Amino acid sequence: MDVKDAASRLLAALPEGDAAGRTRFAELGFPSPRDEDWRFTPVKPITELNFSAASADADATLEGCVFAAIDGPQLVFVNGHYSEALSQVGELPAGVEVRPMSAGDCPTPPAPEDAFGALNAATVTDGPFISVADNVHFETPVRVYYLSTGSNGATANLRGYIRAEVNSRVTVLESWTGTQASYFNNASTELHAADNAQVEHVKFQDEHTGAFHVGGLHTTLGRDARVAHHSLALGGRIARNNLRAHLNGTGIEAVLNGLYLPRAGQLIDHHMVVNHEQPHCDSHEYFNGILDDDSRAVFHGRIHVHKGADKTDAKQTNKNLLLSDSATIDTKPQLEIYADDVKCTHGATIGQMNAEQIFYLRARGLDEESARRMIMHAFAGEIVERIQFETARQELDRIVWNRLEQMGGLVAA
């Protein structure tokens, strides 16, 4: 099966959708490793799927999902289709709209930047629509669950839309989980924060480790907006996150914060481009990874400071802890600066849980297991602790802790 063939097989399996978009995807086809943006993330295993359109499943449940203890509206999508049975929206304050995209008007999506974007735009089934009007502080988080019960090439294209208007405030918690291997989710979420809006967006991705996930987050920020995005990437055989941020006003504070914990057979990729387009904006990108077994991770982070974006303060770090000799990380932090007066730093570290560090901690009175634990948990905790919404933070901290307890560094001790 060649790659060209895969694109047409996939299109044939999916609903009609938008003809121009289909043509565009057919033209672009799946990216190859020759494509610079996909150099370290070969999508061949996706092209080898026996594609079908993922279909609704009335038997799906939210059992075992995160954020269950949190009250508030929840939208549930099963295999790309809205599940009315599992969703609960309830009474919402004036100015707050929470609904599936399919239940109302959809704003035009941005022009797709790559094949997966084109595919998504052309064949999207549904997704969350969340909007908060001017001056509304919606303190209750909106939860969005994406459940997948399909297998064997079941493909869903989802599109999410979050808009926080001027002076508004909203928290969105996303959960991605699945029960079977070999499904494929191709998602795109737009997040628009208008002037002085505050948005916290958490993406907890714990897809089946045999599944494929491509998720785009396209953020545009207005003047003085404050946006924090947290990506906790645990699942997926191949999980790719395309993070794009446009800082399109002055005085913006953007935080992109991510943790990835791949284990045997997994590849987790964060591909990030932050555009500083106006002066006096701060952006901070923190990505930590702990890699076990033969897993792979990719971090690509580009901060693009456009001409005129003076007084930009951008800080990007990518830190990696390799628990196994056969784990691989490809990291590529980049700065592109066309403004004069800026403060930008970036850096990447790659380290192993080495004997020197463990001895050092033991030589300070910690037993060996505590030493290993400390190195791993603190590394992950650094990311998790930036989540502001406390109930979610505590729960995710526990999940990450438990996941780390299953990883090689501790068992081998």
Next chain:
Amino acid sequence: MLEIKNLQARVEGKAILKGIDLSINAGEVHAIMGPNGSGKSTLAQVLAGREGYDITDGSVAYNGEDLLDLGPEERVREGFFLAFQYPVEIPGVNTTYFLRAAVNALRDHRGEAELSAVDFLKLMREKIQLLELDESLLKRSVNEGFSGGEKKRAEILQMALLDPKFAVLDETDSGLDIDALKVVAGGVNHLKRVDNAQLVITHYQRLLDYIVPDYVHVLVDGRIVKSGPKELALELEERGYDWIIEEQVA
């Protein structure tokens, strides 16, 4: 307090320590000097319990207990401390978090209640002033991106927090400028009491202007070949090590 008898150790089959005898009592400061490769750092590492050293003969009694039988962390809990020559960077592990865990591991061992974050911070603020350390370092990862001098001062900060009975300082002076050296030495001197002891390993006599030893030992080729009062250090500074080596040969 510490009684080293005929200590012999090998690294990868090569004999490094060839029979060390050394006795240190409470209230004393001992200095070990010696040329490169004489086994100074190996002695420090063996005392701290690092793996990879083959102890082929001898014993180390610490307050009557066999030190070599204890794991590194057990030694620390019994009041042993090593200030590392090359402190390790541990990215991702916050310095404050680490120090608090270390202090609490020790307290736990002694049957004392853990220090709360607030109480610990109070204790730490008091100690960092002693070392003239910038508080912002405590928010960073352990030793990560610290300058050479900051790393050494951070070692002494840890020593101050753990308040050991017996401390080994392994070339704590190397790489320090004179101001940093004074601060480090001041910290060490501040921690000295009648009921504890220090073993200072150094390549340079300079440190001993600030940390004044009761005894100086010269380590050459894995053996202590000469011991004497603090004046011995001055003689070494003037004459180097060759005359001692020659004395040995003769």
